[in-house]
Amino acid sequence: xxxxxxxxxxxxxxxxxxxxxxxxxxxxxxxxxxxxxxxxxxxxxxxxxxxxxxxxxxxxxxxxxxxxxxxxxxxxxxxxxxxxxxxxxxxxxxxxxxxxxxxxxxxxxxxxxxxxxxxxxxxxxxxxxxxxxxxx
Amino acid sequence: xxxxxxxxxxxxxxxxxxxxxxxxxxxxxxxxxxxxxxxxxxxxxxxxxxxxxxxxxxxxxxxxxxxxxxxxxxxxxxxxxxxxxxxxxxxxxxxxxxxxxxxxxxxxxxxxxxxxxxxxxxxxxxxxxxxxxxxxxxxxxxxxxxxxxxxxxxxxxxxxxxxxxxxxxxxxxxxxxxxxxxxxxxxxxxxxxxxxxxxxxxxxxxxxxxxxxxxxxxxxxxxxxxxxxxxxxxxxxxxxxxxxxxxxxxxxxxxxxxxxxxxxxxxxxxxxxxxxxxxxxxxxxxxxxxxxxxxxxxxxxxxxxxxxxxxxxxxxxxxxxxxxxxxxxxxxxxxxxxxxxxxxxxxxxxxxxxxxxxxxxxxxxxxxxxxxxxxxxxxxxxxxxxxxxxxxxxxxxxxxxxxxxxxxxxxxxxxxxxxxxxxxxxxxxxxxxxxxxxxxxxxxxxxxxxxxxxxxxxxxxxxxxxxxxxxxxxxxxxxxxxxxxxxxxxxxxxxxxxxxxxxxxxxxxxxxxxxxxx
Numbered sequence: 001x002x003x004x005x006x007x008x009x010x011x012x013x014x015x016x017x018x019x020x021x022x023x024x025x026x027x028x029x030x031x032x033x034x035x036x037x038x039x040x041x042x043x044x045x046x047x048x049x050x051x052x053x054x055x056x057x058x059x060x061x062x063x064x065x066x067x068x069x070x071x072x073x074x075x076x077x078x079x080x081x082x083x084x085x086x087x088x089x090x091x092x093x094x095x096x097x098x099x100x101x102x103x104x105x106x107x108x109x110x111x112x113x114x115x116x117x118x119x120x121x122x123x124x125x126x127x128x129x130x131x132x133x134x135x136x
Numbered sequence: 137x138x139x140x141x142x143x144x145x146x147x148x149x150x151x152x153x154x155x156x157x158x159x160x161x162x163x164x165x166x167x168x169x170x171x172x173x174x175x176x177x178x179x180x181x182x183x184x185x186x187x188x189x190x191x192x193x194x195x196x197x198x199x200x201x202x203x204x205x206x207x208x209x210x211x212x213x214x215x216x217x218x219x220x221x222x223x224x225x226x227x228x229x230x231x232x233x234x235x236x237x238x239x240x241x242x243x244x245x246x247x248x249x250x251x252x253x254x255x256x257x258x259x260x261x262x263x264x265x266x267x268x269x270x271x272x273x274x275x276x277x278x279x280x281x282x283x284x285x286x287x288x289x290x291x292x293x294x295x296x297x298x299x300x301x302x303x304x305x306x307x308x309x310x311x312x313x314x315x316x317x318x319x320x321x322x323x324x325x326x327x328x329x330x331x332x333x334x335x336x337x338x339x340x341x342x343x344x345x346x347x348x349x350x351x352x353x354x355x356x357x358x359x360x361x362x363x364x365x366x367x368x369x370x371x372x373x374x375x376x377x378x379x380x381x382x383x384x385x386x387x388x389x390x391x392x393x394x395x396x397x398x399x400x401x402x403x404x405x406x407x408x409x410x411x412x413x414x415x416x417x418x419x420x421x422x423x424x425x426x427x428x429x430x431x432x433x434x435x436x437x438x439x440x441x442x443x444x445x446x447x448x449x450x451x452x453x454x455x456x457x458x459x460x461x462x463x464x465x466x467x468x469x470x471x472x473x474x475x476x477x478x479x480x481x482x483x484x485x486x487x488x489x490x491x492x493x494x495x496x497x498x499x500x501x502x503x504x505x506x507x508x509x510x511x512x513x514x515x516x517x518x519x520x521x522x523x524x525x526x527x528x529x530x531x532x533x534x535x536x537x538x539x540x541x542x543x544x545x546x547x548x549x550x551x552x553x554x555x556x557x558x559x560x561x562x563x564x565x566x567x568x569x570x571x572x573x574x575x576x577x578x579x580x581x582x583x584x585x586x587x588x589x590x591x592x593x594x595x596x597x598x599x600x601x602x603x604x605x606x607x608x609x610x611x612x613x614x615x616x617x618x619x620x621x622x623x624x625x626x627x628x629x630x631x632x633x634x635x636x637x638x639x640x641x642x643x644x645x646x647x648x649x650x651x652x653x654x
Contacts, residue, residue, distance in 0.1 A: 035245075080307070114244065117651030118651075
């Protein structure tokens with residue numbers, strides 16, 4: 001059987017304090033700065049609607065913005081998704097570096113792959129955006 | 137002025153669908169004519185049996201392990217080496233019209249340039265992409281951000297819903313059934329033939345050729361999306377082949393017990409797919425159980441496939457006519473092939489997956505060298521029986537253009553006959569499979585050498601790494617008897633497996649990421 005629900009995860013380690021990353025990924029309105037293919041987004045309360053480059057509006061509900069834990073969680077509520085939960089965690093590795101982990105769970109499963117593929121590209125854009133080095 | 141190159145590819149076409157290869161369903165006089173004037177390859181194999189890795193091999197001249205596109209959904213990096221770029225830098229005009237698929241189709245963010253370009257024009261940013269100055273894309277229907285879909289939306293919106301939807305509402309490969317027999321991915325398509333994607337690809341190719349100066353050298357990759365499923369050719373053409381009169385393929389034993397006994401002799405993921413308990417990849421409908429496939433469904437799929445092949449042959453004929461009208465015919469090399477095959481009823485299976493048998497691995501390949509070159513070093517009609525691969529295409533194009541193939545190309549210019557093939561060491565060809573999707577992974581390495589096809593399995597979800605397949609193509613051309621565990625051929629098996637591992641291509645240092653399902 002092919003899984004109906006997909007679970008994916010990507011991570012990047014950067015040579016900077018965790019707050020440098022969190023200032024960007026923990027600010028919902030800054031998504032277009034680091035996510036390729038997001039043209040704009042509107043944040044109203046716990047709702048965020050992004051406009052993709054293909055013209056597709058993607059409504060989301062933000063569930064968690066925890067500045068002490070550095071955790072951001074949201075659900076995409078577009079009808080295409082039966083269910084979706086993405087979690088961004090920024091971990092302090094206490095050696096001058098931090099680890100950003102982007103986890104995606106979704107049904108249908110292929111959407112987990114599509115979102116996580118784009119998330120991976122977004123994570124990979126962070127070093128250039130922040131002017132910091134990636135740590136292998 | 138040098139030799140011009142027309143590369144014609146189809147998608148998912150079997151060797152035995154061409155009349156010149158012994159096929160009896162389709163009339164393919166144009167391709168047969170090219171074969172009669174050129175070289176027909178009897179053992180051409182892909183280096184992967186799915187689209188993106190195989191197409192990446194065609195353009196890079198590298199095996200999947202090296203170019204890094206290890207499964208569908210892994211994009212080929214924009215800076216990957218490309219034979220089109222080599223030719224462009226040598227002064228060739230370059231174009232790709234039709235199915236590209238070096239980057240994933242599932243792309244709501246339009247992150248991939250192939251998809252983005254369809255909203256902007258036909259000239260890539262910076263003047264070329266992978267060496268192609270002109271990119272005009274199409275796939276298997278009306279879905280997706282490709283040029284054909286945009287054109288259809290703009291010019292013929294009434295046709296958008298006529299095609300079979302390859303992907304269903306749950307974003308799975310569609311298991312919808314149709315036609316007279318309820319076969320999967322068969323649909324009556326009322327679209328006018330003139331706007332079907334096969335003719336569109338030919339039309340756009342002709343348009344690009346008309347834009348080229350008479351004295352220009354050019355490399356044009358005309359890439360038809362058919363006869364890949366869905367099997368939904370224009371309804372007006374379906375009557376060409378009456379499915380009721382289509383014989384069952386030799387590879388489809390009608391007796392169910394016989395069919396299942398054959399599959400049970402192969403590694404366990406074969407039977408698991410047949411029974412509908414394991415779909416390891418996104419290239420087949422997850423909700424369709426192959427064991428339910430009926431003989432009449434096999435007939436109808438084969439009939440519709442044959443119609444699509446005929447339409448391709450006719451479309452190619454139109455392009456060749458235009459080339460002749462431009463006065464280029466004597467100076468054009470034409471290469472016809474496909475990216476991989478289709479099971480099309482063999483073993484009671486349809487579509488494709490990690491199954492390295494002839495249905496997926498034996499490809500049509502015809503090279504009609506430019507007639508003006510014939511006096512030099514290319515003989516008339518010939519058949520090459522020794523194994524060649526799609527990895528050999530890129531260096532062949534270099535040789536045609538009079539360019540030394542770059543070192544990064546791993547193949548060799550195609551042989552023109554068996555004497556040439558033997559002299560230049562065409563004795564084996566490699567194919568590989570890797571897939572990892574939602575917890576299911578499969579890894580195969582295959583070599584065709586002499587009369588044998590050997591497949592070694594690496595550990596994966598269904599395999600512990602001790603499994604394998606070994607077929608004698610002379611005594612068992614349908615690959616129904618797996619001799620991997622036959623003690624009588626154990627020394628041979630050991631020798632083949634050792635050669636298989638010794639022959640593996642270099643592995644790309646950094647593994648590319650899977651970014652979409654396809």
